[in-house]
Amino acid sequence: MTVSAEDLQMLADTAREWVSDNAPARAGLGRDPALGASQWRGVAEMGWAGAAVPEETGGAGFGFVGLGALLGEIGREIADIPLLASGIAASLVARFGSDVARYETLPGLLSGETQAALAIGEGAHHGGALSTTATRTTGGWVLNGRKSWVQGAASAAVLLVAAQGDTPMLFLVDAQAVRHEAIDSVDGRAFAHVILDNVAVTDDALLAGGGDTVARAVDLARIGLAAEMVGACERAIEITVDYLKTREQFGRKIGSFQALQHRAAQMLVDLELARSSVQAALAAADEDRPDLEELAILAKYMAGEAIHLASSEMVQLHGGIGMTSEHVAGNYIKWARVSEALLGGNAFLGERYATIKGY
Amino acid sequence: MSDFRQLARDWIAANLPASIRIAMPEEEIPWGGRKPTYPNPDTKAWLDAMIAQGWTAPTWPSAYGGAGLDAAQAMILQEELQRAGARPALFSFGLWMLGPVLLEYGTDEQKARFLPSIVRAETRWCQGYSEPGAGSDLASLRTRAEDKGDHWLVNGQKIWTSYADKADWIFALVRTDMDAPKHLGISFLLIDLQTPGVSVRPIELISGSSPFCETFFDDVKVPKENMVGPLNGGWTIAKKLLQYERQNVSAVGFGGDRSVRIEDLAKRAVGEVDGRIADGALRARIARHNLYERAVDVTTRRTQIAADSGDVGVLTSVVKYASAKAHQARGELAVELLGLDGLGWSGDNFDAGDLNETRKWLRSKGNSIEGGTSEINLNVISKRVLGLPD
Numbered sequence: 091m092t093v094s095a096e097d098l099q100m101l102a103d104t105a106r107e108w109v110s111d112n113a114p115a116r117a118g119l120g121r122d123p124a125l126g127a128s129q130w131r132g133v134a135e136m137g138w139a140g141a142a143v144p145e146e147t148g149g150a151g152f153g154f155v156g157l158g159a160l161l162g163e164i165g166r167e168i169a170d171i172p173l174l175a176s177g178i179a180a181s182l183v184a185r186f187g188s189d190v191a192r193y194e195t196l197p198g199l200l201s202g203e204t205q206a207a208l209a210i211g212e213g214a215h216h217g218g219a220l221s222t223t224a225t226r227t228t229g230g231w232v233l234n235g236r237k238s239w240v241q242g243a244a245s246a247a248v249l250l251v252a253a254q255g256d257t258p259m260l261f262l263v264d265a266q267a268v269r270h271e272a273i274d275s276v277d278g279r280a281f282a283h284v285i286l287d288n289v290a291v292t293d294d295a296l297l298a299g300g301g302d303t304v305a306r307a308v309d310l311a312r313i314g315l316a317a318e319m320v321g322a323c324e325r326a327i328e329i330t331v332d333y334l335k336t337r338e339q340f341g342r343k344i345g346s347f348q349a350l351q352h353r354a355a356q357m358l359v360d361l362e363l364a365r366s367s368v369q370a371a372l373a374a375a376d377e378d379r380p381d382l383e384e385l386a387i388l389a390k391y392m393a394g395e396a397i398h399l400a401s402s403e404m405v406q407l408h409g410g411i412g413m414t415s416e417h418v419a420g421n422y423i424k425w426a427r428v429s430e431a432l433l434g435g436n437a438f439l440g441e442r443y444a445t446i447k448g449y
Numbered sequence: 450m451s452d453f454r455q456l457a458r459d460w461i462a463a464n465l466p467a468s469i470r471i472a473m474p475e476e477e478i479p480w481g482g483r484k485p486t487y488p489n490p491d492t493k494a495w496l497d498a499m500i501a502q503g504w505t506a507p508t509w510p511s512a513y514g515g516a517g518l519d520a521a522q523a524m525i526l527q528e529e530l531q532r533a534g535a536r537p538a539l540f541s542f543g544l545w546m547l548g549p550v551l552l553e554y555g556t557d558e559q560k561a562r563f564l565p566s567i568v569r570a571e572t573r574w575c576q577g578y579s580e581p582g583a584g585s586d587l588a589s590l591r592t593r594a595e596d597k598g599d600h601w602l603v604n605g606q607k608i609w610t611s612y613a614d615k616a617d618w619i620f621a622l623v624r625t626d627m628d629a630p631k632h633l634g635i636s637f638l639l640i641d642l643q644t645p646g647v648s649v650r651p652i653e654l655i656s657g658s659s660p661f662c663e664t665f666f667d668d669v670k671v672p673k674e675n676m677v678g679p680l681n682g683g684w685t686i687a688k689k690l691l692q693y694e695r696q697n698v699s700a701v702g703f704g705g706d707r708s709v710r711i712e713d714l715a716k717r718a719v720g721e722v723d724g725r726i727a728d729g730a731l732r733a734r735i736a737r738h739n740l741y742e743r744a745v746d747v748t749t750r751r752t753q754i755a756a757d758s759g760d761v762g763v764l765t766s767v768v769k770y771a772s773a774k775a776h777q778a779r780g781e782l783a784v785e786l787l788g789l790d791g792l793g794w795s796g797d798n799f800d801a802g803d804l805n806e807t808r809k810w811l812r813s814k815g816n817s818i819e820g821g822t823s824e825i826n827l828n829v830i831s832k833r834v835l836g837l838p839d
Contacts, residue, residue: 351831441733444732
């Protein structure tokens with residue numbers, strides 16, 4: 091799947107305009123749940139949820155590279171729009187879903203009418219074996235367990251749930267069948283734990299491909315999240331650099347001090363390394379490359395390094411104003427830390443990388 | 450598959466000798482020039498075959514010995530060469546740095562005279578930029594070229610001229626107006642190193658011998674037609690060429706030798722348990738380093754793609770800065786892991802590979818100085834990309 095650089099740029103430009111108009115980053119504590127529904131309607135109308143799904147199966151055919159561009163724009167404004175989950179769910183159902191899932195659920199996912207959530211992580215670091223179980227019954231499965239930090243769980247109509255049967259398995263589950271435990275997170279995004287208590291699903295709910303499909307869902311989620319993080323990092327640097335250009339101390343613009351210039355430049359170096367890593371991973375997802383997991387880890391790891399630095403420097407370089415809730419810097423640093431921890435923090439990712447590479 | 454990809458793949462399969470599909474030992478690097486050395490005859494055969502195709506300079510016009518490929522084809526060729534594990538047919542500052550500048554700023558006569566011999570590996574070039582008093586502040590250079598009517602008379606000294614002792618020609622920045630503001634009095638001059646009055650002295654580094662030299666010009670007569678671009682207009686050319694240099698230094702200069710893996714040194718140092726480095730903290734550090742190095746690799750690749758489509762851009766400063774940092778971090782890790790085995794200088798008490806790691810570590814300290822210091826690259830990024838004020 092290839093999309094031209096011009097088309098990609100147009101998609102990103104349109105998205106930037108829409109996100110900054112409709113879901114701009116806001117300062118202050120708390121969040122406005124009413125905003126979410128109207129924002130999602132806009133995203134659905136533009137067909138973004140089908141960005142990564144090929145045209146022949148009803149999507150927009152922009153590939154993961156295209157979905158990544160959209161997520162980057164959402165990340166720039168640290169908007170709480172669960173396109174990541176719906177976009178990835180649509181691509182997985184289109185490719186691995188049963189006939190029933192593809193005929194009944196996919197159209198809604200593509201149109202955005204059906205919002206999806208990814209219930210793939212467990213525990214504070216989202217690593218290790220799955221404790222959620224899938225037990226065989228006649229004609230189906232029973233799921234038990236608890237998935238943590240599911241973004242958009244409350245507004246989603248369907249969830250992709252990773253559970254351990256004979257192998258790791260991925261199921262499409264009706265949101266009505268699970269319980270939510272809302273999380274009041276530091277960054278104000280709408281996360282919830284999802285509790286599966288003897289949830290019965292039919293064979294049609296199972297996505298083909300076994301453990302590889304679970305692994306792919308995790309890889310894609312890490313890459314998509316990394317794309318958002320690169321967007322947020324880029325914006326954090328822009329806001330900070332703008333401040334360095336206007337703020338005066340000692341009778342000069344503080345951005346003229348070399349000590350601060352070099353710190354700003356180092357943020358940009360890390361951003362560009364992360365951007366290249368995310369681009370490589372998105373391309374690998376489109377090409378279905380065998381080293382997808384390595385590149386997904388690389389993308390999430392480098393995005394984590396870049397945004398960790400940029401969000402910390404954003405507060406420091408703004409001085410006192412950066413510590414107040416009337417400035418947006420605080421929301422970037424909170425959003426950054428949550429994203430860094432989701433789907434495995436950098437210590438976890440480094441460990442996993444070493445294991446894959448055989449040392 | 451595209452016709453061109455198939456053509457390239459078939460041709461490479463038919464022409465690439467088996468013995469040069471592997472990592473390149475330093476003594477086998479094909480530099481070309483008037484006095485070339487090819488200890489492995491296959492190196493010469495591969496070079497000749499690539500020259501005949503115009504593929505040593507695939508995007509250059511065929512009139513000058515290139516293949517006239519567009520950016521997309523050049524990318525495909527590059528991918529196919531990589532896929533086949535082919536060594537670069539030719540290492541050349543002429544190809545990497547001077548050629549692109551001549552194509553943009555040279556006269557038709559200069560292009561016809563100099564480009565084909567670069568493509569065909571007949572002339573080896575070196576770069577005469579830095580001077581003892583003009584490093585990061587390059588524009589304060591003092592080597593002067595006086596207009597003597599029918600020739601330029603050059604006097605002065607260059608330093609850090611890589612391989613000047615092995616090169617045939619030098620492309621040099623010279624001062625042609627002593628009174629103009631410093632950036633405005635500089636010209637770009639091509640000088641045959643066999644001209645009377647040129648002398649070269651190698652420089653020894655903290656890591657031992659090195660490719661660097663001092664180059665002296667003592668009443669050297671240079672023909673008038675050897676100036677590239679307008680009189681006193683050399684600074685624009687110099688800056689463009691520095692971008693090519695940074696791109697090249699980071700892509701080829703550091704980290705080219707990946708024959709020893711840092712994780713294997715770590716296993717040797719602390720042992721392994723079930724195939725894992727026994728010390729968990731060390732393992733984590735190695736993984737973090739390797740991830741950073743890989744990010745630099747994908748960024749280098751991204752920069753090359755941008756360059757192939759004609760946009761050298763500021764990514765070169767990012768890659769230059771980050772690859773120096775990565776390579777230095779690797780050197781420090783290697784020496785730390787080897788312990789006292791990594792701190793020998795020569796002799797049978799030490800393993801040859803370990804001695805090599807020691808030299809590489811010391812040599813890597815230059816990575817953040819050569820081709821634009823890390824500080825200068827951060828200046829470029831903060832001023833030119835981020836637009837921070839003076």
